[in-house]
Amino acid sequence: MTKAVRALMLLCLSTLSLTLRAAEINESYSFAVLGDPKYAVNFTQFDYVNPAAPKGGNITLSAIGTFDNFNRYAMRGNPGVRTDTLYDTLFTTSDDEPGSYYPLIAEMARYPSNFAWAEVSINPRARFQDGSPITAEDVAFTFNKFMTEGVPQFRLIYKGATVRAIAPLTVRIELATPSKDRMLGLFSLPVFPEKFWKDHKLSDPLSSPAAFQRALQNHRLENGAIHHLFSSP
Secondary structure, eight states: OOHHHHHHHHHHHHHHHHHHHHHOEEEESOEESSSOOSSOTTOOSOTTOOTTSOOOOOOOOOOSSOOOBSOTTOSSSOBOTTGGGGSOBSEEEOTTSSSEEEESSEEEEEEETTOSEEEEEEOTTOBOTTSOBOOHHHHHHHHHHHHHHSOHHHHHHTTTOEEEEEETTEEEEEOSSOOHHHHHHHHTSBOOOHHHHTTSOTTSOOSSOOOOSSSEEEEEEETTTEEEEEEOO
């Protein structure tokens, strides 16, 4: 066997090994940018959360300036402070780790080692603020909304990517170029209710809040200076 033949065989074996590793399918409920996630599957709360804390009460937060917009992603207008926190995402981060992601709307995800694609299972208990179920169609709709009406940077980063519903509670994400960071970026994308946003442009400001996912309702807006958020019962 000549050196050239041996080199060719080694190259083929190396390529096959890389292909097989990329084809390995993983299932996980959590993801970490560095190391391993801190919290085990089915954990009930983050360590910094007190489950016995009294419910209700008020918190007052200040900000410089005024606002006239409840759509954080609009191209114009001044969004209200913390309005970005009114949207839920497939996965959420913890505050006591550097970049770990845990299920929020999602239950778990299947993906190859190179993160070329992912199939995300949605928790059947996930609901929008009005009580309607969150579906894979809502997730796919949200991505396409950002691609067509969001900021140009989003379209540039996710050019060639697709997000589609393959079952009522399963969404498949495919990236043009495999990337764990970009996949985690989509896991952190807010999920909009299609029934509301299909009739509204993402680039336009909102004078009143949309149907938010979290159990918060906006009841009063005072001269663009104060907005009150109340927890739903």
